Amino acid sequence: MATKATTIPLAQHIFSRLHQLNCHSIHGVPGDYTLRALDFLSASNIRWIGNANELCAGYAADGYARAAGMARLTTAAGPHKALTPRVGSLYTTYGVGELSAINAVAGSYAESVPVVHMVGSPSRKQWKTGACVHHSLSDGNLGVYTEMAKHITCAQADLRCDEAQEAARIYDHALEQCVRQSKPVYVNMPSDIVSAPVPAALLDRPLDLSRPTNNAAEEEQVISTILCRIQAAENPLIIADGLSYPFDFIAEVNTIVQSTNIPTMCYNAGKGVVDESLPSWEGPLTGQTELSATTDLALLFGPLLSDTNTAAWSAIPDPGICISFGLDTITVGHRVYHLHSKPLLEKLAGRLKAMGREQGRPKDQISHDPIRSPPHGSAICQDDFWARMSAWLKPYDTQLLANGTPLIGGRDLRLPTPTQVIASGIWCSIGQMLPAAQGVAAAKRDLAIPGRTILFEGDGSFQVTCQALSDIIRYRLDVTTFLLNNGGYAYERWLNGMEAEYNDVPAWQYTEVAHFFGAPTNSSDYPVISRKVSTWAELEDVLADEGIAEGRGLKMIEIAMAVDDVPSASRPGLKRAGEILRAT
Missing domain, CATH: 3.40.50.970 (Thiamin diphosphate (ThDP)-binding fold, Pyr/PP domains)
Incomplete structure (x- = not known):
């Protein structure tokens, strides 16, 4: 029987960690700075998807990460000890490759999609000497692209370390931030370190994906405030939006909608967040409507209040009557609480479910108009x-x-x-x-x-x-x-x-x-x-x-x-x- 290796190449550690985060495919375009690492893909049980260009690779990694959350759509609300691991990934070469992908990575950052962008770069010696290497700007500043990435990633793992084990630690920390913050991270992988050995046992240590906790007293105060606002509201409205997907609010939002029977709408990016067969579903909010104009309490879940998402901002209720749930902030009126929404929403959903449907404004079942059948020979509109x-x-x-x-x-x-x-x-x-x-x-x-x-x-x-x-x-x-x-x-x-x-x-x-x-x-x-x-x-x-x-x-x-x-x-x-x- 073959004995288990006590060390593995750093690249194998890097790729195996992605597999642990439910990322079984890496997208990208090979380049000379990436080739040595790519040799270790098969040992990591990772599939390489070679794309036609890096921009497509970036968009594909974004789509991969979003789809990996699909399995959670039927998960009932309830406490979980750890965050759900799911990321997308791409591997590009230094300079020309990473800049081709930067548009896609920026989009992942803007819309809170957890993507790991690995970049194969020149050797550590070339970094130290500022060598005039290909794909650089010929000015000796090899770190200029890393500086660009700082603006569109939540963490940057620079693996220009003397010890490969330290590089593994830095990389693992970046992955934890990718999942915790639901944002892209950037990994600079010098071509000469990827084959350096690290202890295989490092992979046995789970990444720290433990759920963040809130101050119990402050959390209870905010829950009580929200419940009082819901009880006092005469014309409440729920607005679901697209950040409910990456923030994992789907189960809680649907429990709240079902438990309260509050009229519910969505912005463009929030399509699909709420079960549209529910009687309180009113459809998309594409501008100011009678419901949004007359509401005295608007509950916003995962809002992304851009012009394109809110009909040139016309669909946003008065902030003073809004309660908004972000990843780690909850805004009640004009007051911002720095609390993690997921655990708070789990408790809020449980309370509202126990209180019963009469808590919200009753609403009759929506009767959708039948689908019109145009003449068969007519043009499609x-x-x-x-x-x-x-x-x-x-x-x-x-x-x-x-x-x-x-x-x-x-x-x-x-x-x-x-x-x-x-x-x-x-x-x-x-x-x-x-x-x-x-x-x-x-x-x-x-x-x-x-x-x-x-x-x-x-x-x-x-x-x-x-x-x-x-x-x-x-x-x-x-x-x-x-x-x-x-x-x-x-x-x-x-x-x-x-x-x-x-x-x-x-x-x-x-x-x-x-x-x-x-x-x-x-x-x-x-x-x-x-x-x-x-x-x-x-x-x-x-x-x-x-x-x-x-x-x-x-x-x-x-x-x-x-x-x-x-x-x-x-x-x-x-x-x-x-x-x-x-x-x-």
Whole structure:
């Protein structure tokens, strides 16, 4: 019997720690500063997903981390001793590689997604001498990129250590911060240290992911204050938002909604947080409504109060009547408490559940209008498209809404339970969601997460990161894409330049792209279907096709729409945003 090694290379320690955090795949593009470390992937039980470019790798790592939280959507509220470990990761080379990914990493920071960005860099000797190495700025300042990363990561692990064991300790601490703060971290890995030995027993020491605790007296005071405010409110309102996903508020928010029967809405990024079959569900908050205008208490869970997420801030209630729950702050009116929301929400949800439903304002069951059936020969329009797609969705699906018309149209989907929606609340980077879908699909495969990966993509977004489709095909990932082709940037047209040439995009043959990128033909192991539809009859045929509905393999459905077609409900907000744009 072979004896267990007492030491392992530092790179194996680095990769094995990721596996312990439920990250079983690393995304990236190889470069000469990363090659030595990559040799230790197989010993760490980690899969390498080689992407077409580093930007796609960054978006994919973001999607991977978001999808890894899907399994928690059905978890009942209750105390847990440790934080749920789930991260995404990417490995890029120094300078040119990491800067190609920096857009994606910044987006993960803005939207609180835990991503580990590892960077293979020059040797420690070259760092010390300020050598004029390739991919540097030729000025001897090799640390300039690390300085950039400080602004978009919550911790930076610099492994330029004399002792590899100290490097392992620094790295482990960064991983703990990544999970605790739900933000990206940056790891500088000099190429000559990755093969240095460290004790294998270091991996037996669990990372410190213990749940943060609150001051018991202050926590009880805040809970009592919140309960009193809820009891006194005549017109309370719950608003769920997208940071409820990374902050792990899903179970508690749904318990509170069910226990109080308080009318509930969401901002764009909060789609899918709340069970939409509940009688208190009112739909998305896309501007000031009668409910938001008349409320005397607004409970905001995981809010991200950006202009794009709140209809140019018009959907934000008066701060004086708001109670907001962030990761480690709770704001009651104008007073901020530095408390961790998760443990407090567990207790608050338990209290409200014990008090019963009559605690909130009673509300009749919502009666949704039936889905309208347009004439089969008519053109497909945004308003009816999202209603029709709602009936096609299934529990456990993950829907990704591309930044553009899918982002604003997808909020009108009527979702099954449980489900997950990935929608940008502030970063809104064009091209994000196709590679993010690749990351979601990889996480679902790695972690046995049920449900389909469904991307609602725009033609303009697709053209930015279309190479991600080749990554999906290369690794035989299951992704269904509905590509809304309106010949340009419809979202931007409504902001400014409805007829302007700069809002046009080239006309591509989208149904041919999959095979250009190497998709197999007539494969039973990895079925590939590409269709183009322009009428309701053609779309109905697609939706009725079991080969498409099963979600296995690659499905690319191009849907032709008018160049100026955006959901009707979004048009006032877009016009208002355009006016603000031109006035500032």
